[in-house]
Amino acid sequence: MEINVNDKRFSLQDSDQNRKLLWILRDKLGLIGTRYGCGAGYCGACTVHINGQATRSCVTPINSLPPNAKIVTVEGLTSDGKLHPIQQAFIELQVPQCGWCMSGQMMTATTLLNKSPNPSRTEIRNTMKNNYCRCGCYHRITKAIELAATLKND
Amino acid sequence: MTKNWKLSRRKFLIGFGTVTGGIAVGIPFLLPYLRRQAFQFLSQGGPPSGNIDGDPQLWFEFTNQNLLHINVTKVEMGQGAHTALGQLAAEELEVPWENVRVFQAGTLLGPTDSFGTGGSSSVSGLFIPLRQLAANYRFMLTEAAQEHLNSTVILKNGVFADTNGNELTLNEASLLEREWIAPETDATLKSKKTFKIIGKSVPRLDIESKLTAKPMYSYDMKSSKNRTYYGAVARPPVVGAEMQDVDTNQAKNLESIISIVLQDNFVGVVAEDRETALDAIRAIKINWKLPKLIENDDIDLLLDPDSNKAVELKRVGDSSSSLQNSNAISAEYSTPLAATVPLEPQSSLAELGDDGIMYVRTPTQFPNQTTAAVAEAIGFDENKVDVTPTYLGGGFGRRQIAESAREAAILAIESGLPVHIGWTRSDEFLFDRFRPPTKHKLRGSINSNGTIEAYEHRQSSGDVLFSQLPAIAGSIAGSDFGATRGIDIIYNIPNLKLYAHRAKLPIETSAWRGLGLLANTFANESFVDELAFHANQDPLQFRLDHLSGETGTLVRNALLHVAKMSNWNELQQSTKEGSGMGIACCVDYGTIVAQVVQVEINRDTISVPKVWSVMDSGLVVNPNGAKNQVEGNIIWGLGSALKEEITFNKGIPSAKNFGDYQLLTIDESPEIFVELLPSDRPPQGVGEPAIGPIPAALANAIFAATGKRIRKLPLTI
Incomplete structure (x- = not known):
C-alpha cells in the first residue's frame, strides 16, 4: 500500500496497517517534524493535515486513513525553500521556547487561517485551545497567528 | 606544533568554585548557628556558579569561512542559554553575530562543566568566566597575528588589520603554528558601553530549526552509520515494586523482535520498530512484589x-x-x-562506537550525573561513555538524570545494536x-x-x-x-x-x-x-x-x-x-x-x-x-x-x-x-x-x- 505525504507517495508494508500514522511518519519516513507528546490525542504536538483537516496523527492508524488521503506535515509547509507565513510569523515574534509543540501549533493554526483569513482573538483561542505549550508561549502564539494573517493577505 | 587541543582536557578553572555550603562537620553544638549561616549564604548567594575549563580552544573554533563555533556545556531547553552564551563569547572575540554558531559539548569531547544546567544560572554564572576566556583568547590571537604580520593590529568583525592594509582572519590567526600560552594576567574585558551584541535581542539561534522540522531533539535521534533499532522496558505497576518472575514465551514469538534482555529487576526488548517493542513488553508476563501502597x-x-x-x-x-x-x-x-511533564517525553539513543566508547544522545540537564548512571549500568569506566545532550523538549528540573539513557545503553550493549528508547507519556507521569x-x-x-x-x-x-x-x-x-x-x-x-x-x-x-x-x-x-x-x-x-x-x-x-x-x-x-x-x-x-x-x-x-x-x-x-x-x-x-x-x-x-x-x-x-x-x-x-x-x-x-x-x-x- 501507499500513502501520500506532502505530495509524495511512500510505500508501506502490510504490517504497517495497524501502526499509528505518527510513528510511520517519524520512524519510517524520517519526517520527524511531527512530534510525539501524549499518544492519546490530548496535547496536539502530533497534528498534521489529512485532506485539509487538522488531525492527531498519534491516534490515527494507517488503516483508518480515507482512500487517497492527502497528508500534509510541517515539512510540507515549506515550498521551494520558502517558509510559510505562519513559520515566518513564529520566527519574527521569536515564539518558541523548547519548541516541541510548535509543529502542532502551526499545523492547527494554518487550518484556522485557511478557513478564516483574519481570525478574531476568540477564534484563535477556541481553535488553539487543544494544543498544549508546556513552556507557556501562548501570548506569542496568539500574536504570531494574527501576524501570519497579515502576511498571508499581502 | 600542531593543534590538538580537543583531547588535551587541561583543567585550568576559571570562575568560582561550586557552592557546597562550606559547612564544617562534627561540631554538633554549633549546628543551629551553622544552619542559619548556611541558609543565609544560600538564599543570598544563589546557585552554583560558573566553573569552566580554561582552555579556549575547547570552547572556540573558527571555520574556513571564519565562522565562530562555540562549544558550550549548558544545555538548551528553550531558555535561550545557547544564544545568550554565544552573545557573551562573540562580544569579546569581536565576531559579527551572523557568524556565530553554537554547539553542545559532550562529556568526553569539548569543554566540561562540573555543575549542569539549572538554577537560572547558565548566563549569570558564566557572564564573567566565559567572557574572560574569550577575552584571553582574543589576547592570544592578537599576539599571534601581530607576530605573524610583524605590525600592530586591530580586531574588527572577526578580522585583524594593520595600518598597511594587511589582514588576517581570526581563523587564520588560530591556525598559526606557535606555542599557545594563556596570558599570565587576565585580558581586559570590554566595557559595557562598547557592547555591540550583549544586551541586544538577537534572534535565537535555535528557533528557525525548531520551526522547520530539523532533527535536534532526543526523540529525533538516529544512528548516523547504522540502522536504528527501538527498545522498550518493562515498568513496575507502582514505583518500588520488585520483579518476581518473568515469562517471555509469548513475546518471543512476535515478529520483528530482535532480542529480549533480562537482568536483575530489568526486562527490556529490542525490536525493528517502536510499536512492536512496546507490544512485546506488554506481552511479557511479570509477577511483581508490591511495596506498601501509598495513599x-x-x-x-x-x-x-x-x-x-x-x-x-x-x-x-x-x-x-x-x-x-x-x-x-x-x-x-x-x-x-x-508533575513536571516536559512536553517531549524523554528518550535516548545509545550506540557502542568502534572505538569502544558508548555514545549516548539524551535530554539531560546534568550530563555528568547521566554519564555516571550509564557507566555504572553497563560496567564501563566513565571515560568510555560520552553523553551529549540534545536540545531538550522542555526541562523544568525533570531532566536532572535521563533514566532512558541508562536503559538504552543496557539494551545497546546486550543487543550489540544502536538502540533508541522513548518513554511514553504515561511513563513520564507515573515515574515523574x-x-x-x-x-x-x-x-x-x-x-x-x-x-x-x-x-x-x-x-x-x-x-x-x-x-x-x-x-x-x-x-x-x-x-x-x-x-x-x-x-x-x-x-x-x-x-x-x-x-x-x-x-x-x-x-x-x-x-x-x-x-x-x-x-x-x-x-x-x-x-x-x-x-x-x-x-x-x-x-x-x-x-x-x-x-x-x-x-x-x-x-x-x-x-x-x-x-x-x-x-x-x-x-x-x-x-x-x-x-x-x-x-x-x-x-x-x-x-x-x-x-x-x-x-x-x-x-x-x-x-x-x-x-x-x-x-x-x-x-x-x-x-x-x-x-x-x-x-x-x-x-x-x-x-x-x-x-x-x-x-x-x-x-x-x-x-x-x-x-x-x-x-x-x-x-x-x-x-x-x-x-x-x-x-x-x-x-x-x-x-x-x-x-x-x-x-x-x-x-x-x-x-x-x-x-x-x-x-x-x-x-x-
Missing part, C-alpha cells in the same frame, strides 16, 4: 510545620511575645504535589519526580504604627535537592535548601523567625521549575496581604512601608513600576462586581519580580484577563529572550495556581496522561505585559524568578474581588 493521607500526615525536628533558618529579634498578643493573626497555606507538597503555618502581628511587629513562617516540604545529595549533607544542613528557596523575607520586620521541616516522603520528589520558590512565595506574599488587610492598609503601600536597604530599594522600584503599568491605584478601586487586582513580589537569585494580576470571578470560574510583570535581573543579555521566560513563568505560575495537582491512590499518581492532568491552555491565558528594568548590576537569574509571585498575586486578587482568602493551591472558589 495521599500517608503523604499529608508527614507534612508537619510544627514538628520539633524543624530547623531554624533565621531569627531576628524576639517574635514570641508579640505573636501571643490578641492583635496577632495566623493562617495555614498548602501546595500540592505537581514530582514537585513536593508543602504546608506552611504563618503568624504575624501589627504594631501601633500599622507595620509588622513580628512574623513567623514554619514550612514543611518534601525533598527537592536532598534526594540528590549524600545523606550526611542532609543531616548537617537539616533543611533542604531547594525546598526553602523563596522563604526568606524581603521586608524589614523587627522580629522574625523562619523554620523549615524536612518531610521524608515515601515518594520521589525533586526539582521543579523554581524549586521551593512558588510555594514559599505563595505563602509569604499571601500572608503579607492578610497582614495589610488586618492593618487596614493598601497592599501596595503596606509593602512599600516595609522596604529598606539596597535590595529593598530595588523591590520598591519594581513594585512602583508595575503599579504604574497596571494602573493599580485606579483599577484597584474599581468596584466592578467579581473583579479584582492583586499584587505580589519576590527576590530570587538576585532578581526582583513584581507582578499584578487582574481576576474576574463568574460563579465558580476564575479567569485572568491580564497580568503585568516587572523584572529587574541586572544587565539582560538578550531582552526578548528574557521576556519570553517571564511570559512562560506567568503561564506556569497560573497553571499551578489554578490547575496542576497530583494525588496518590493505592501507590499510583492520579494522572497517567493529560486527560487527568490539565495544563493551562491558550483560552485560559491572560494578556501579558512585561517590562524589564534597566540596571547596572551584572546579570542575575532569568529562567525561574517570575514564577514566584503569580499564585499569591492571583489569590490576593481573588480576595480583593470576593473577600475570600484562599490558602490552598490549586485555588478554587
Whole structure:
C-alpha cells in the first residue's frame, strides 16, 4: 500500500496497517517534524493535515486513513525553500521556547487561517485551545497567528 | 606544533568554585548557628556558579569561512542559554553575530562543566568566566597575528588589520603554528558601553530549526552509520515494586523482535520498530512484589510545620511575645504535589562506537550525573561513555538524570545494536519526580504604627535537592535548601523567625521549575496581604512601608513600576462586581519580580484577563529572550495556581496522561505585559524568578474581588 505525504507517495508494508500514522511518519519516513507528546490525542504536538483537516496523527492508524488521503506535515509547509507565513510569523515574534509543540501549533493554526483569513482573538483561542505549550508561549502564539494573517493577505 | 587541543582536557578553572555550603562537620553544638549561616549564604548567594575549563580552544573554533563555533556545556531547553552564551563569547572575540554558531559539548569531547544546567544560572554564572576566556583568547590571537604580520593590529568583525592594509582572519590567526600560552594576567574585558551584541535581542539561534522540522531533539535521534533499532522496558505497576518472575514465551514469538534482555529487576526488548517493542513488553508476563501502597493521607500526615525536628533558618529579634498578643493573626497555606511533564517525553539513543566508547544522545540537564548512571549500568569506566545532550523538549528540573539513557545503553550493549528508547507519556507521569507538597503555618502581628511587629513562617516540604545529595549533607544542613528557596523575607520586620521541616516522603520528589520558590512565595506574599488587610492598609503601600536597604530599594522600584503599568491605584478601586487586582513580589537569585494580576470571578470560574510583570535581573543579555521566560513563568505560575495537582491512590499518581492532568491552555491565558528594568548590576537569574509571585498575586486578587482568602493551591472558589 501507499500513502501520500506532502505530495509524495511512500510505500508501506502490510504490517504497517495497524501502526499509528505518527510513528510511520517519524520512524519510517524520517519526517520527524511531527512530534510525539501524549499518544492519546490530548496535547496536539502530533497534528498534521489529512485532506485539509487538522488531525492527531498519534491516534490515527494507517488503516483508518480515507482512500487517497492527502497528508500534509510541517515539512510540507515549506515550498521551494520558502517558509510559510505562519513559520515566518513564529520566527519574527521569536515564539518558541523548547519548541516541541510548535509543529502542532502551526499545523492547527494554518487550518484556522485557511478557513478564516483574519481570525478574531476568540477564534484563535477556541481553535488553539487543544494544543498544549508546556513552556507557556501562548501570548506569542496568539500574536504570531494574527501576524501570519497579515502576511498571508499581502 | 600542531593543534590538538580537543583531547588535551587541561583543567585550568576559571570562575568560582561550586557552592557546597562550606559547612564544617562534627561540631554538633554549633549546628543551629551553622544552619542559619548556611541558609543565609544560600538564599543570598544563589546557585552554583560558573566553573569552566580554561582552555579556549575547547570552547572556540573558527571555520574556513571564519565562522565562530562555540562549544558550550549548558544545555538548551528553550531558555535561550545557547544564544545568550554565544552573545557573551562573540562580544569579546569581536565576531559579527551572523557568524556565530553554537554547539553542545559532550562529556568526553569539548569543554566540561562540573555543575549542569539549572538554577537560572547558565548566563549569570558564566557572564564573567566565559567572557574572560574569550577575552584571553582574543589576547592570544592578537599576539599571534601581530607576530605573524610583524605590525600592530586591530580586531574588527572577526578580522585583524594593520595600518598597511594587511589582514588576517581570526581563523587564520588560530591556525598559526606557535606555542599557545594563556596570558599570565587576565585580558581586559570590554566595557559595557562598547557592547555591540550583549544586551541586544538577537534572534535565537535555535528557533528557525525548531520551526522547520530539523532533527535536534532526543526523540529525533538516529544512528548516523547504522540502522536504528527501538527498545522498550518493562515498568513496575507502582514505583518500588520488585520483579518476581518473568515469562517471555509469548513475546518471543512476535515478529520483528530482535532480542529480549533480562537482568536483575530489568526486562527490556529490542525490536525493528517502536510499536512492536512496546507490544512485546506488554506481552511479557511479570509477577511483581508490591511495596506498601501509598495513599495521599500517608503523604499529608508527614507534612508537619510544627514538628520539633524543624530547623531554624533565621531569627531576628524576639517574635514570641508579640505573636501571643490578641492583635496577632495566623493562617495555614498548602501546595500540592505537581508533575513536571516536559512536553517531549524523554528518550535516548545509545550506540557502542568502534572505538569502544558508548555514545549516548539524551535530554539531560546534568550530563555528568547521566554519564555516571550509564557507566555504572553497563560496567564501563566513565571515560568510555560520552553523553551529549540534545536540545531538550522542555526541562523544568525533570531532566536532572535521563533514566532512558541508562536503559538504552543496557539494551545497546546486550543487543550489540544502536538502540533508541522513548518513554511514553504515561511513563513520564507515573515515574515523574514530582514537585513536593508543602504546608506552611504563618503568624504575624501589627504594631501601633500599622507595620509588622513580628512574623513567623514554619514550612514543611518534601525533598527537592536532598534526594540528590549524600545523606550526611542532609543531616548537617537539616533543611533542604531547594525546598526553602523563596522563604526568606524581603521586608524589614523587627522580629522574625523562619523554620523549615524536612518531610521524608515515601515518594520521589525533586526539582521543579523554581524549586521551593512558588510555594514559599505563595505563602509569604499571601500572608503579607492578610497582614495589610488586618492593618487596614493598601497592599501596595503596606509593602512599600516595609522596604529598606539596597535590595529593598530595588523591590520598591519594581513594585512602583508595575503599579504604574497596571494602573493599580485606579483599577484597584474599581468596584466592578467579581473583579479584582492583586499584587505580589519576590527576590530570587538576585532578581526582583513584581507582578499584578487582574481576576474576574463568574460563579465558580476564575479567569485572568491580564497580568503585568516587572523584572529587574541586572544587565539582560538578550531582552526578548528574557521576556519570553517571564511570559512562560506567568503561564506556569497560573497553571499551578489554578490547575496542576497530583494525588496518590493505592501507590499510583492520579494522572497517567493529560486527560487527568490539565495544563493551562491558550483560552485560559491572560494578556501579558512585561517590562524589564534597566540596571547596572551584572546579570542575575532569568529562567525561574517570575514564577514566584503569580499564585499569591492571583489569590490576593481573588480576595480583593470576593473577600475570600484562599490558602490552598490549586485555588478554587
